[in-house]
Amino acid sequence: MIFYFSGTGNSRFAAMKLASLTGDKAYSIADIFGGDSFKKEGLPNVTGFVFPVYYFGLPEMVKRFAVLPGLRDLLGSYVYCVITCGANPAAADAALAKALGREINYSASLVMPDNYVIAYNPSGPEKAKAALKEADSKLEIISRDINRRKQSFTKKISKTLASKALYPFYNLFRTTLFYYADDNCVGCGLCERLCPDKAIEIKGGKPDWMKYKCQHCTACINACPQKAIQFTALTKKRGRYYILNLNKNKNEPRESNDN
Ligand SMILES: Cc1cc2nc3c(=O)[nH]c(=O)nc-3n(C[C@H](O)[C@H](O)[C@H](O)COP(=O)(O)O)c2cc1C
Ligand code: SF4
Ligand code: SF4
Structure with missing residues (x-):
């Protein structure tokens, strides 16, 4: 079984590809929290x-899922993680191991298009295309590693310290206070449908952020076809990055990449 979480599509793309290369089955963590059932199936x-x-x-x-009391019984004897990133995942793998309360046998990272529009311009079309192509080849190697149950997990103190220093800022930025839809919003409802945290409701033809905090995944900002969603005025002039794939059971990415 593969459990995945994805905001703008990179991790879903990686999970679906890994599932097809290893003969496994991928489940969305957001859909499980949303009430979708799943069976223990795929690679034993x-x-x-x-x-x-x-x-x-x-x-x-992901953290909330990893600490679910019933999860441990579902885990196989071989546990791996593949972390998608814009540049550097630091010790996110060790954080998963800690949340699961067990060791991770294999950890890999994949540099993919950067989506963090709130801090900077996301990857433009050319850069994104090149990153996805490279990630595609790396996934072949990762799947071979998994198929032969390779053991590869290294804990480094420098990575742990970097994670300890930066991670607290995530909780601060998870606030929904600064999201708004500007006059370009046409009320299509796509943001509401795509939000993995069910944090958005369309009210009076515009999105309303219903929770104080969300995943901060940037799916709403990046996927809005009108570029109508902003997080303060900072995001107005920035591009957007999203792999639009409304059929979650098929890996057919359609890139919406406007920079
Ligand atoms: C809130 C947030 C924080 C991020 N922090 C990091 C980071 O610490 N290091 C990094 O390399 N990329 C970081 N990124 C980039 C994403 O991890 C990267 O683009 C990822 O592939 C997005 O996956 P998704 O499309 O499945 O949501 C961050 C993105 C967001 C939205
Ligand atoms: S996706 Fe954009 S245009 Fe559609 S409802 Fe949301 S903010 Fe408005
Ligand atoms: S509201 Fe938050 S969790 Fe929902 S799509 Fe937007 S950034 Fe992601």
Whole structure:
């Protein structure tokens, strides 16, 4: 079984590809929290986690999932994680191991298009295309490693310290206070449908952020076809990055990449 979390599509892309290369089955953590049922199926005795790194650590939902009391019984004897990142995942793998309360047998990171529009311009079309192509080849290697149950997990003090220093800022930035839809919003409802945290409701033809905090995954900002969602005025002039794939059971990415 592969459990994945994805905001803008990179990790879903990686999870689906890994599932097809290893003969496994991928489940969305957000859909499980949303009430979707799942069966213990796919590769026996192997459990994978695929997710983006946030502030050198875990997305809140991944952490919440990893500590679920019943999860331990579902885990295989071989547990791996593949962390997608813009540049550096630091010790996010060690954070997962800690949350699961067990060791991780294999950890890999994948540099993929950067989506963090709140801090800087996300990867433009050319850069994104090149990164996805490279990630695609690296996934072939990772899947071979998994198929032969390679053991590879190294804990480094420098990575742990970097994660310890940066991760607290994630919780601060998870506030929904600064999101708004500007006059370009046409009320299509896509942001509400894509939000993995069910934090958005369309009210009076515009999105309303219903929770004080969300995953901060940037799916809403990046996927809005009108570029109508902002997080303060900072995001107005920035590009957007999203792999639009509304059929979650098929890996058919359609890139919406406007920079
Ligand atoms: C809130 C947030 C924090 C991020 N922090 C990091 C980081 O610490 N290091 C890094 O290399 N990339 C960081 N990124 C980039 C994402 O991890 C990267 O683009 C990832 O592949 C996105 O995956 P997704 O499309 O499945 O959501 C961050 C992105 C977001 C939205
Ligand atoms: S996706 Fe954009 S245009 Fe559609 S409802 Fe949301 S903010 Fe408005
Ligand atoms: S509100 Fe936007 S940033 Fe927050 S979890 Fe939903 S889609 Fe992601």
